[in-house]
Structure formats: structure tokens, C-alpha cells
Amino acid sequence: MAMTEPASLPPLDELLDDAHVVALPMRVRFRGVEVRETMLLRGPAGWGEFGPFPEYGDAEAAAWLRAAVDAAWHGFPAPRRTRIPVNATVPAVPAARVPEVLGRFGTGVRAVKVKVAERGQDLSDDAARVAAVRALLPDAELRVDANGGWDVPTALAALERLGEHRLAYAEQPVPTVAGLAAVREGLADRGVPVLVAADESVRKESDPLAVARAGAADLLVVKAAPLGGVRRALDVVAQAGLPAVVSSALDSSVGIRAGLALAAALPELPYACGLGTVSLMREDVLREPLRPVDGALELREAVPDPGLLAARAVPADRRRWWLERVRRVHAGAAGAVPA
Structure with a gap:
């Protein structure tokens, strides 16, 4: 089955006719971000979010623009479910701050993703953070996310130690597809019952299906924005033939709505999704932000409030x-795909 071709982009003036750039301060530093800047676009079908991180090049950012257009100009596929279970997310904070962070996600948390392998920290910091989460939530499903921060030997040693806290899976423990395959094989050899999930090896590679073909992961982490939109992400999951976890790209509620649409449209949703990250932000563009209640998000529309768009607007x-x-x-993406 061939991958769905992206639709042509609307003209630039139409794209920017109702565009808003906002700055949303974080409650805690997350992947180096203390204030999240992002652009919101309104089209004929609603709102879309264009928020590639500042360090991303234009070629990589093109998928994010297509995702925003997919949402705002074409809307979302029909949902199969209206309630999406979500995990709490614990950034690379000291163990003592874990209760504060988890408290932002409210009651009913049944799954937690813990960031590990942070630059400037070591395995003892990771172990203390994971242990603190497990102590607070003894029955929750735990997963760790290294963002490719380990090499293979370090990943194996780390996951053998962290696995003592009953981890469900490790997200992108090493940077490469070959490395993921080696970690997966090494964990099996050591009898460590931790699954391997691929994130960056799906969304940042020119071939998002390479992981599945190589047998390098047990499941995929998929994000609507970097994969070019909800429809293309659904294609990736269908062709990979692996279970999927839908996650956010540190979006405002507008981007989270696209993630919810993706999670709602998947044939199966075996894991809680990483779509509760608005809880890590002090501010949002909705009066009632898409934050989880009782461990889940209900599918609803995300229409920014004009007053909040103005209040959160970035400097000129x-x-x-x-x-x-x-x-x-837009110029690069429009030139790459025939109209």
C-alpha cells in the first residue's frame, strides 16, 4: 500500500490571513523549553498548529506546516472513540519535584512517562525519579523516554536497573534504527521484560517505516505534526503493523486536538497516549484547556479565545x-509537491 501523498498547500496569503503567534510559559523546563512559541492558523475547517521547534530546519518544518493545513483546511477523520486515555509526563526534574509535577495531572493517573538520559544528569538521577513515581503510583503503567540519549551498552545497563520498577517500555533509548534493534535483542538476552518503542526513528527519518521493516521496535510513538498530519500518521501506523502510542509535540490545545483526532481514529489504542502535556504549561489559548480529567481527555473542539490570543501574542x-x-x-514545500 502506497503512502498517502500530501495535498497541495493553500496560497501563502490565504495561509496567513488569520495567523497568530503565541508564547506559552511552561510550569517546568521540558526538553530545554521554558516558553513554548507556536503559530496557530485558522482555515475553512477550523484551527491548525504550526510549531516546529526553533532549531528544526525548513525541510523538517514542512511536515509540520502540512499537518497544520491538514487540520485547518481539511478537518479530521471520523472518530472510532471519544474518550482518549492519557499518561502523565514527568520531565527530568529532581525526584523531590515528582509529587508536584504529577499533581498537575489530577486524579486517576494510570500511566506515566518519565524523561531520562537528560544531559548533565546520570543514571542515579533517572533511577531516583522513576522510583519516586513508582512510590506514588504503585499500580500505574510506567514508561521512560530517553530521546535517543544513550548508546547501546548504556541503554542496556540503564534499562536493566530501571526495569526493576516494572517498566512497560522504553521510548527511543538510542538514536538509530540499528541501535534500537540491538537494544531490543540485548534486553531479550538479559531477560529484561521492557519493550522498545520508536519515536525519533519514525518522525525524524525520511522513511518512517524503516523501524518496522528492521524489526527494531515493539511499538511506535506517533505524532501528528512531524508526520505531516493525522491522515499520514494513520497511514504510517497501518503500514507498520505495530501498536501505536499517540503523543504530543509540546503543543497548545490546538495541536493536542489533532493528536486526539489521530488517537480517536486508530483501529486500536492499546496504550494511554502522551497528550496530557498542556498540564505542563502555565498558559494556553483556550479558556478551558485540553487537560486530562480522571486520566483521560474527551474529544472536543479546540477554538482559541480571541482575548487569550492577544494576551499571549509574541513581540513584533x-x-x-x-x-x-x-x-x-511554504515556498520549499510548495515547490516539492505538484499542485
């Missing part, structure tokens, strides 16, 4: 930066 120089970025990305 940052708006110019984002507008110029969109112009470059």
Missing part, C-alpha cells in the same frame, strides 16, 4: 521571525 520581532519562517517553508 518574534512574529516577524515566524512569518519569515512560514514563507520559506
